[in-house]
Amino acid sequence: MSENKIPYRIYLEENEIPKQWYNVRADMKNKPAPLLNPGTLEPFKPEELSPIFCDELIAQELDDTTPYIDIPEEIREYYKTYRPAPLMRAYHLEKALGTPAKIYYKFEGNNTSGSHKLNSAIAQAYYAKKQGLKGVTTETGAGQWGTALSMACAYFGLDCKVYMVKVSYEQKPFRREVMRVYGANVTPSPSMDTEVGRKILEAHPGTTGSLGCAISEAVEVATKNDGYRYVLGSVLNQVLLHQSVIGLEAKAALDKYGITPDIIIGCAGGGSNLGGLISPFMGEKLRGEKDYRIIAVEPASCPSFTRGKFAYDFCDTGMICPLAKMYTLGSGFIPSPNHAGGLRFHGMSTVLSQLYHDGFMEAVAVEQTSVFDAAETFARTEGILPAPESSHAIRVAIDEALKCKETGEEKTILFGLTGTGYFDMYAYEAFHDGRMSDYIPTDEDLQLGFNGIPIFPGNEI
Numbered sequence: 322m323s324e325n326k327i328p329y330r331i332y333l334e335e336n337e338i339p340k341q342w343y344n345v346r347a348d349m350k351n352k353p354a355p356l357l358n359p360g361t362l363e364p365f366k367p368e369e370l371s372p373i374f375c376d377e378l379i380a381q382e383l384d385d386t387t388p389y390i391d392i393p394e395e396i397r398e399y400y401k402t403y404r405p406a407p408l409m410r411a412y413h414l415e416k417a418l419g420t421p422a423k424i425y426y427k428f429e430g431n432n433t434s435g436s437h438k439l440n441s442a443i444a445q446a447y448y449a450k451k452q453g454l455k456g457v458t459t460e461t462g463a464g465q466w467g468t469a470l471s472m473a474c475a476y477f478g479l480d481c482k483v484y485m486v487k488v489s490y491e492q493k494p495f496r497r498e499v500m501r502v503y504g505a506n507v508t509p510s511p512s513m514d515t516e517v518g519r520k521i522l523e524a525h526p527g528t529t530g531s532l533g534c535a536i537s538e539a540v541e542v543a544t545k546n547d548g549y550r551y552v553l554g555s556v557l558n559q560v561l562l563h564q565s566v567i568g569l570e571a572k573a574a575l576d577k578y579g580i581t582p583d584i585i586i587g588c589a590g591g592g593s594n595l596g597g598l599i600s601p602f603m604g605e606k607l608r609g610e611k612d613y614r615i616i617a618v619e620p621a622s623c624p625s626f627t628r629g630k631f632a633y634d635f636c637d638t639g640m641i642c643p644l645a646k647m648y649t650l651g652s653g654f655i656p657s658p659n660h661a662g663g664l665r666f667h668g669m670s671t672v673l674s675q676l677y678h679d680g681f682m683e684a685v686a687v688e689q690t691s692v693f694d695a696a697e698t699f700a701r702t703e704g705i706l707p708a709p710e711s712s713h714a715i716r717v718a719i720d721e722a723l724k725c726k727e728t729g730e731e732k733t734i735l736f737g738l739t740g741t742g743y744f745d746m747y748a749y750e751a752f753h754d755g756r757m758s759d760y761i762p763t764d765e766d767l768q769l770g771f772n773g774i775p776i777f778p779g780n781e782i
């Protein structure tokens with residue numbers, strides 16, 4: 322098919338929403354390392370995880386071998402309210418850049434939560450309801466996950482308790498209000514509600530909080546209340562599995578027009594959108610069928626892949642969660658409060674960590690003013706107001722397209738546009754007023770976080 326026939330928006334039909342999730346672990350020779358019990362340093366058994374997580378989600382978490390897992394029809398019926406998500410050709414951006422590269426993006430901001438997180442929230446709420454639970458607890462940083470989970474809990478009639486990182490709670494009061502529209506209970510973290518919150522406040526009065534700390538509080542509340550479990554919007558294998566709908570749809574849309582991307586780019590916080598977007602492509606790469614350049618983009622202020630250690634570490638500040646082997650900055654790492662762009666988690670998906678360690682993907686760290694610069698170039702050409710997180714991917718997509726301009730190569734670039742930035746206006750304002758800085762942690766700053774990584778035989782850093 323000739324180039325000019327490719328539409329601006331490549332749509333799929335409702336019946337083309339995937340019927341199964343794809344589990345990339347099934348095709349990995351080196352499986353991601355198992356979660357360890359911090360008490361015994363032995364791999365967790367399903368029954369040890371069941372006070373924390375829903376049973377069906379534990380099964381998905383531990384399943385490294387089943388390549389395709391059916392998506393229950395009740396979940397697909399909610400997916401149908403906002404999926405298939407459009408795959409866009411960025412003709413206007415290409416023209417503005419004067420690049421011969423062909424740029425595509427998969428837009429996941431087309432729902433009220435404003436991000437891809439709803440894909441996993443619906444699945445997790447569904448399994449919690451099916452288990453007969455009363456409700457779920459969680460943490461949220463920038464607020465998209467809390468919003469997505471609130472929506473999903475409203476759909477299935479579950480109670481939803483959200484611990485929101487204090488700095489975001491204060492900067493984004495309207496995010497909190499949206500969650501309350503959907504019936505969630507929102508508490509700034511650290512709070513005095515939990516033992517771990519009180520401990521953290523005592524040690525660090527005036528702290529602006531962190532995701533790791535909010536996770537500890539949410540887990541404590543789930544384990545201390547009957548009929549509650551904890552759910553997480555990123556990092557975990559099950560979340561990457563649910564997010565594979567992004568990549569499966571993107572690939573189906575590209576295949577309709579015979580398009581093969583050369584480069585696939587995604588921002589990486591805990592790794593769920595990137596893991597989901599790349600999964601079917603990575604599967605082909607792992608099976609030796611095709612090759613792609615795959616690039617993870619992270620903030621220079623929270624550089625887990627590019628400057629972190631590949632080691633077992635805690636997922637939370639309170640050190641009550643399982644140990645995961647991942648690229649990590651240490652569970653005590655707290656990014657500078659002037660970092661505005663999300664993607665603040667100290668660790669990374671164990672799946673992506675293993676794939677990165679084995680050389681199947683690359684990672685780059687970018688500074689936030691250059692990210693907002695890219696966000697504006699994108700908004701002024703493509704029209705969508707991007708989330709700061711998503712704009713990390715835009716930055717590198719533009720950089721790769723500009724390299725093509727120099728070399729004259731007509732590469733095909735696919736990136737994940739994970740969400741919209743309507744609630745990030747303080748960050749945009751700081752950028753416009755010239756108050757945004759590019760804080761990059763020094764090696765000494767990072768060492769403080771590394772000091773908190775547990776050392777045991779086989780886990781020296």
Ligand SMILES: *Cc1c(COP(=O)(O)O)cnc(C)c1O
Binds near residue numbers: 438594708741
């Ligand atoms: C949460 C979020 C991210 C980062 O999380 P991942 O798990 O790494 O995908 C990126 N973009 C948006 C819009 C988000 O809400």
